[in-house]
Amino acid sequence: MTGSATPHRMRARSEFSSGEHELKLKPIKGRQLVLGLAAVLALTNSANAAAAETRSFVVNWFYLASYFGEGDCPDGLNPSAAEFYRRDLQRAGHSKEEIDAALKDFPGEGGAPQPWIPLVIVRGNGKDNIYAAPETAPDPRIKLVAGRFGYGFNLDGLGDKSPNSFEDPNTHERGINNQLYRALSCIRGFRGPASSGGPTKSNLDEVHWDKLREEMPAFVISITASNGFSTDGDVSIVIGRALETITRDASGANVQSGMTYTLDPNPRTRNVLTGHLHQGVISAASKEVNLLADNYIVNAFEFEKAHLRLNLKPDGTLSGMIGGYSPWYPLYHGMTVGGYVEEYASSVDLPGVYYALKKLADSDPDPATKENRAISAAYAIDAVPAFVLELGRQQSASLQPSPTDPKGQGQ
Amino acid sequence: MIPLTSIRRGSFRARGALAILAAASLLGSAYAAPDQSAQGAQSGPKVAARRLSEDQYRQAISDIFGPTIKVGGRFEPEIRRDGLLATGSGQVSVTASGLEQYDAMAHDIAAQVVSEKHRATLLPCKPADVKSADDACASQFLGTVGFLLFRRPMTNDELQSHTKIAGDTARSLHSFYDGLGEALATLIESPKFLFLKQGAEPDPDHSGQFRLDSYGKAIQLSLFLWNAPPDRQLLEAARDKSLETDHGFAAQVDRLMASPRLERGVRAFFSDMLGFDEFSTLSKDPVLYPKFTLKVVEDAREQTLRTIVDHLLTRHGDYRNLFTTPNTFLTTRLGSIYGVPVTARGGWPDAWVPYTYAKDDPRAGILSQISFVALHAHPGRSSPTLRGKALRELVLCQKVPVPPANVNFTLVNDVKNSQFKTTRDRLTAHRTAPTCAGCHKIMDPIGLAMENFDADGGFRTTENGVSIDTTGELDGMKFDSPAGLAKAVQSDPAATTCVLQRTYEYALGRPLGKGDNSTIKALSDEFAASGYKVPELLRTVARTDALYAVPRMDLSLNTPGAGAVGAAAPTGETR
Numbered sequence: 001m002t003g004s005a006t007p008h009r010m011r012a013r014s015e016f017s018s019g020e021h022e023l024k025l026k027p028i029k030g031r032q033l034v035l036g037l038a039a040v041l042a043l044t045n046s047a048n049a050a051a052a053e054t055r056s057f058v059v060n061w062f063y064l065a066s067y068f069g070e071g072d073c074p075d076g077l078n079p080s081a082a083e084f085y086r087r088d089l090q091r092a093g094h095s096k097e098e099i100d101a102a103l104k105d106f107p108g109e110g111g112a113p114q115p116w117i118p119l120v121i122v123r124g125n126g127k128d129n130i131y132a133a134p135e136t137a138p139d140p141r142i143k144l145v146a147g148r149f150g151y152g153f154n155l156d157g158l159g160d161k162s163p164n165s166f167e168d169p170n171t172h173e174r175g176i177n178n179q180l181y182r183a184l185s186c187i188r189g190f191r192g193p194a195s196s197g198g199p200t201k202s203n204l205d206e207v208h209w210d211k212l213r214e215e216m217p218a219f220v221i222s223i224t225a226s227n228g229f230s231t232d233g234d235v236s237i238v239i240g241r242a243l244e245t246i247t248r249d250a251s252g253a254n255v256q257s258g259m260t261y262t263l264d265p266n267p268r269t270r271n272v273l274t275g276h277l278h279q280g281v282i283s284a285a286s287k288e289v290n291l292l293a294d295n296y297i298v299n300a301f302e303f304e305k306a307h308l309r310l311n312l313k314p315d316g317t318l319s320g321m322i323g324g325y326s327p328w329y330p331l332y333h334g335m336t337v338g339g340y341v342e343e344y345a346s347s348v349d350l351p352g353v354y355y356a357l358k359k360l361a362d363s364d365p366d367p368a369t370k371e372n373r374a375i376s377a378a379y380a381i382d383a384v385p386a387f388v389l390e391l392g393r394q395q396s397a398s399l400q401p402s403p404t405d406p407k408g409q410g411q
Numbered sequence: 412m413i414p415l416t417s418i419r420r421g422s423f424r425a426r427g428a429l430a431i432l433a434a435a436s437l438l439g440s441a442y443a444a445p446d447q448s449a450q451g452a453q454s455g456p457k458v459a460a461r462r463l464s465e466d467q468y469r470q471a472i473s474d475i476f477g478p479t480i481k482v483g484g485r486f487e488p489e490i491r492r493d494g495l496l497a498t499g500s501g502q503v504s505v506t507a508s509g510l511e512q513y514d515a516m517a518h519d520i521a522a523q524v525v526s527e528k529h530r531a532t533l534l535p536c537k538p539a540d541v542k543s544a545d546d547a548c549a550s551q552f553l554g555t556v557g558f559l560l561f562r563r564p565m566t567n568d569e570l571q572s573h574t575k576i577a578g579d580t581a582r583s584l585h586s587f588y589d590g591l592g593e594a595l596a597t598l599i600e601s602p603k604f605l606f607l608k609q610g611a612e613p614d615p616d617h618s619g620q621f622r623l624d625s626y627g628k629a630i631q632l633s634l635f636l637w638n639a640p641p642d643r644q645l646l647e648a649a650r651d652k653s654l655e656t657d658h659g660f661a662a663q664v665d666r667l668m669a670s671p672r673l674e675r676g677v678r679a680f681f682s683d684m685l686g687f688d689e690f691s692t693l694s695k696d697p698v699l700y701p702k703f704t705l706k707v708v709e710d711a712r713e714q715t716l717r718t719i720v721d722h723l724l725t726r727h728g729d730y731r732n733l734f735t736t737p738n739t740f741l742t743t744r745l746g747s748i749y750g751v752p753v754t755a756r757g758g759w760p761d762a763w764v765p766y767t768y769a770k771d772d773p774r775a776g777i778l779s780q781i782s783f784v785a786l787h788a789h790p791g792r793s794s795p796t797l798r799g800k801a802l803r804e805l806v807l808c809q810k811v812p813v814p815p816a817n818v819n820f821t822l823v824n825d826v827k828n829s830q831f832k833t834t835r836d837r838l839t840a841h842r843t844a845p846t847c848a849g850c851h852k853i854m855d856p857i858g859l860a861m862e863n864f865d866a867d868g869g870f871r872t873t874e875n876g877v878s879i880d881t882t883g884e885l886d887g888m889k890f891d892s893p894a895g896l897a898k899a900v901q902s903d904p905a906a907t908t909c910v911l912q913r914t915y916e917y918a919l920g921r922p923l924g925k926g927d928n929s930t931i932k933a934l935s936d937e938f939a940a941s942g943y944k945v946p947e948l949l950r951t952v953a954r955t956d957a958l959y960a961v962p963r964m965d966l967s968l969n970t971p972g973a974g975a976v977g978a979a980a981p982t983g984e985t986r
Contacts (some may be wrong), residue, residue: 084667247744247760250697250704257701258747387752 037040053228057318058246060255062209062301065151065178065199065321065378066185066192067169071095073186078352081344082106085116088123088137090094107344109254120340124299124351134354142352144179145182151199151305152178152378153323156362164362170197177376179360180326183353189346199321199380204346208297213255216294220261221310221318221381222388225277229312237284237308238263239322240270241292243391251274257317257384265391268292269300273308282310282320290322298334302326304364304374316385323378325363330360331375332357422704455736458621459632460606461500461920464489470639471604472520475559476533480523484516489688493922494808501920505605517599521592530588538587540543544578549591553577556595560604562640563626564650574592607640611961621961628959629663636667636919636953642874664953668946674724677945678716686805687712689786696791700867702748703785706760709754710742711781711868713740717763718777720882723945730910730943732900734776735894737768748781748869749774749897773863775869778802781868792826795834802857806900809910812850817826819844832875835859854943856884860896911938911948918952930957 036113079087089099121129124136150166153176158165160174164182167174184190189204201209213219220242227233242261249256264270269292275284288312289306293299303324310320332354335342342348361372463471465486472482490499505513510689524533534552538545553573557565565573570967575595581590598604606629609627623631626641629649633641641649645663653659667673682688692713695703728736740763755762768775777783787801788794803809822831823841831837832917838855842848860883864870865899872879882891888899900906911934916922923931943949944980952958 084877244743246761247747248704249701251694252700254701256702256704256744256747258750260743260746264752387746389752389754 013229024126028392037130040312045195049225052224054222054224054316055229055312056222056241056386056388057220058255058257058261058386058388059213059221059381059383061201061206061382062213062219063199063201063205063380064181064184064190065323065380066181066190066202066205067147067151067166067195068151068192068200069149069169069195072145072149073143073165073342074146074171075143076186078187078347078349080347081349083121084140085123085344088140088345089119092123092126094119117340120343131339131350134136134332137351137354139359140349142349142356143186144356145185150176150178150181151321151380152176152181152376153309153321155305155307155323155325155376160209164360164388169195176378177325177362178378179362179375180328180331180357180377183341183356185362187353189348190341198319199378201255202379204348212294212297213246215296216241216292216344217263217264217292218244218246218255220263220386220388221383223265223282223310229277229280232278233276235275235282235284237273237275237282237310238270238388239273239289239291240264241266242388244355255384256388260387260389262389262391264292264294271306273306275308278311282308282312284308289322296337299330301379302330303377306359310381318381318383320381321378322381323376325374326372326377327364328357328361328375329373331377372389377408415877418441423444437915446607457608459501459609459627459920461497462503462505462606463640464496464600464638465605465640467607468605469638470610470675471560472599473641474642475556476520476524476529478527480520484512484514484515485520491686491688493916494684494804495916495922496688496839497600497917497920498922505602505688510600513600513605514596517596518592518807518914520599521596523968524593525588525602527643531537534591541587542585543587544581544590545587546574546578548587548791549577549581549594550574552591553594553598558646559643560598560641562607562630562646569603592932607634614960617960622956623959623961625652625654627903628654629659631918631920631959632648632667632953635676635951636664636956637670637672637676639672639675646649661954664950667953668950672722673946673949677720677724677949680914680917682712683721683917684805684910685715685782686786686801687715687782694790695722695785695867699791700865700869702869703746703867704744707744707748707781707867710745711785713763714742714745715738715780715782718780727944727946728906730948731901731947734778734897734906736777737770737775739766739780740764741766745781748867750870767852775894776901778806778861778897778900779864782863782938784864785866785868791866792824793834793839793862793866795862796851796854797858798861799854799858800857802900803854806909807903807905808912809905811854814850818847832877834874835880845945859883861893863893907938907943908935910945911935912950914945915952915955915958918958926956926962930955 031205061287065148078182079086085106086099086103089102090096094102095407098232102119104115105112107115114294116404121131124130124133126137130137134173134337146179148167150165150317154165155177156162156175158175162175162177164177165174166176166177166178166181185202192202192205218241219237220240222238223235224237225233225235241264243264244259244261246255247259248254256370260268268290271289271291273284273289285308286306289302289303289308292302293301300407301323303326306322306324308320308322310318313319332350335348335353336347336350337352343350357375358371361375363372363376364374365372435687450889452897468486469482472480481953487503488494490503492499492502512964523529534548536547536551550570554565555911556568557570557573570791577590577594579590584590607630609630610624611621611627612624614622616863622628626646626649629645633639633645642667648654648659648663653978654663661671662877690708692910693708697703710774718736718738719733721738721740722736723730725790741749741751741753741762743753743755743760751766753764753766755764773779784793784798786795791950792958800811801856803811820841822828823837824833825831828837831840838851838859842851842855860881862879862881863870863872881893882889883896884890885896885899885903887903888903890896890899912923912931915927915934916930933949937951938948941951
């Protein structure tokens with residue numbers, strides 16, 4: 001492995017043409033890392049290759065793009081687990097005495113008796129696991145987001161004529177489709193602090209992602225601007241999964257920047273998009289984007305009619321959103337892995353979630369049943385600079401001095 | 412000796428006060444007088460006693476009993492004297508709490524050795540009855556390991572007393588192995604193991620003078636080249652006196668030099684010379700330097716040691732080029748701070764990948780590595796002064812005076828000062844105080860050339876939005892970048908003189924004295940003639956007669972803290 005100093009000159013053989021492009025990368029701006037990504041570079045126009053610039057990132061946070069603000073849940077939040085368990089057990093025919101006995105000292109953590117568990121697991125028909133067979137219980141009609149604002153994308157292209165759509169609280173774009181947010185965000189566990197200037201992560205999203213990113217290979221993004229990032233123009237984006245897992249920084253709360261990742265070449269999780277850079281904001285769309293995750297919590301994040309919007313921030317990090325129509329049942333199934341723990345710890349009424357997702361799904365109708373199988377969704381992305389290399393094309397480059405200096409100390 | 416017959420079964424691992432008393436008794440007797448009843452051991456006076464360092468202790472246990480024997484516990488702090496921990500090792504004793512720790516470790520190690528898991532492979536015999544004493548078997552084992560632990564054959568008295576401990580304890584606890592473990596523990600916590608005691612004998616080549624005896628010479632040689640007590644082969648050479656012959660001595664030097672353990676010795680020496688013991692307290696403000704994790708601290712130390720071993724041993728490189736070499740090794744974590752991509756097969760974060768900087772890269776040589784620029788910086792900011800001081804003292808062996816007690820650091824610490832935005836600005840203002848200027852002018856012009864390196868070792872070109880000026884000077888040599896400084900150090904004769912001096916002091920276990928001048932001159936000539944190759948330097952030092960000579964004054968010293976040996980030989984001759 002050898003290093004080079006600025007300006008970097010990297011040689012990358014294109015997958016898509018027979019030519020060999022010698023690429024001169026511009027010095028880094030902000031605290032960003034610049035490196036070659038052969039496949040991405042190959043997408044750029046060879047005539048402009050000399051001006052191409054690539055920035056790569058590893059995803060730090062990935063969470064449901066939620067808006068928490070006045071009027072989002074006008075009827076209040078959904079009941080706590082103790083409340084909906086009592087309601088469901090009552091409906092299932094248990095006597096008040098039985099219910100009182102079961103829920104005495106609820107939830108009974110730390111080794112204390114938890115007599116409620118066997119009851120709530122089969123609270124539909126008394127025998128089947130309710131998480132696997134939520135239809136055994138009637139729809140509890142959980143409260144849904146009914147506010148004006150929400151984050152996401154205008155997926156159906158109908159703009160302000162889109163039914164049940166939101167308005168972006170910051171850009172005031174109308175026709176935002178994000179029914180997943182509508183379904184979940186009046187549930188206590190899916191609440192977070194009041195939004196200010198962008199999507200907010202809920203408590204559960206934070207817990208889920210923090211666990212997920214620890215266990216699965218990292219999500220990485222590599223963006224190549226054909227004319228450099230200081231000029232508006234076309235960009236190509238690779239978003240996918242790496243072969244390596246993340247490394248946490250000294251705080252333990254965030255992903256360490258500057259680490260090196262290798263893109264997983266598996267086409268199931270490697271997505272190439274074309275888009276446009278305008279005043280530091282990158283927009284792109286694709287028929288679909290698939291990101292394999294981890295079987296335990298979320299098997300995959302899948303988006304049909306995918307949209308991507310990313311902001312290159314002055315400190316060198318990246319923030320934005322990815323959205324599209326996601327198959328809703330896998331999302332529900334991911335939550336059922338936690339089962340009653342998810343329910344009692346975060347007040348997630350899983351049968352209620354099942355019915356809400358089914359009801360709010362707004363795309364991909366089943367040919368037989370005509371019921372929609374996908375739901376509009378949007379996830380917020382926060383990412384930090386990283387080196388992202390193609391497998392078998394490991395290259396090296398030297399970090400260049402940072403002209404901007406967020407902490408006043410350089411680097 | 413404290414009778415141990417009243418000890419209860421299974422309690423020998425943590426017998427606390429009783430064992431400490433026993434050890435203290437051993438300590439007292441060990442330094443009361445020279446051993447008089449040695450059989451084949453040294454018969455002369457003890458002239459030096461260096462305390463085993465933690466690394467040496469661990470290595471000794473591993474060498475004698477195998478790497479599966481775990482050593483846990485806290486070791487006594489080491490003391491740096493005149494630039495080296497090695498020269499401090501002859502100036503330290505054992506505190507009461509340290510004795511407790513040594514006692515606990517000794518019993519833990521002994522318990523492992525005699526455990527069912529290890530006894531079949533580590534013990535040379537089996538007792539006739541596991542529930543009773545077996546003096547013959549115990550004596551066989553204790554004599555064998557005692558030779559290695561004491562670095563000489565045990566005296567009859569020593570062997571008998573330890574065999575008696577094994578027997579008494581076995582009878583009391585109805586367990587041969589518990590008894591043997593107790594006896595072994597007393598060997599391991601003995602000052603005869605914890606202190607590397609070296610004896611002297613009349614020097615037949617220099618009438619009226621003394622030199623180290625064979626076992627003392629073996630210790631001197633092994634500590635120097637391997638950072639470990641002598642192995643069985645070297646001790647056998649001492650016992651059969653072949654170490655006293657030119658041929659036998661040269662053969663042992665060659666063997667030690669050719670061993671893979673030489674790398675361990677080189678690592679230990681440079682860790683000592685470069686002050687790497689400070690890594691144990693190195694940390695950075697996680698808010699300012701989020702990449703600087705504990706793993707980075709570990710990796711940074713290892714990076715420099717790998718670079719040194721690769722350059723000096725593997726590539727057989729010129730010592731001076733250690734300051735400019737573009738070759739190093741990185742992990743993914745170090746790559747994140749250095750700003751270079753590092754991929755390891757399978758994404759293994761602890762994997763080391765060879766890395767070569769481009770010719771025009773601002774980073775090259777060990778002075779640009781985290782082990783120098785971050786180790787000699789503050790938790791929240793860089794420090795040209797600390798870096799300049801470290802370079803003067805560690806790399807050039809020059810003494811920097813201690814700052815006066817009443818220095819006002821307010822301005823230097825004010826990293827957000829709107830008038831003095833860069834460290835250079837603040838230090839320039841600080842130096843206007845006459846009491847500060849004298850010392851700072853010998854440190855700051857060096858350290859300011861490293862200002863491209865932030866406190867965590869990352870690269871930067873600005874501070875508070877102002878471009879960093881990296882011009883500097885080292886004793887008349889001017890430069891304008893870290894690379895320029897590296898070249899200045901590379902060409903500074905003080906750098907080679909320093910490593911030579913430190914090498915010899917490290918081998919001696921004491922700082923240089925006036926009488927060492929002729930030896931240093933001779934070594935210096937040989938070092939230059941070799942092209943400043945460190946392996947040649949090590950071999951030359953190892954074969955220098957003066958390394959094994961005993962100053963006349965040392966004959967009266969017979970206690971811990973007596974320091975080390977190695978008087979100046981009349982000519983500094985080597986063989």
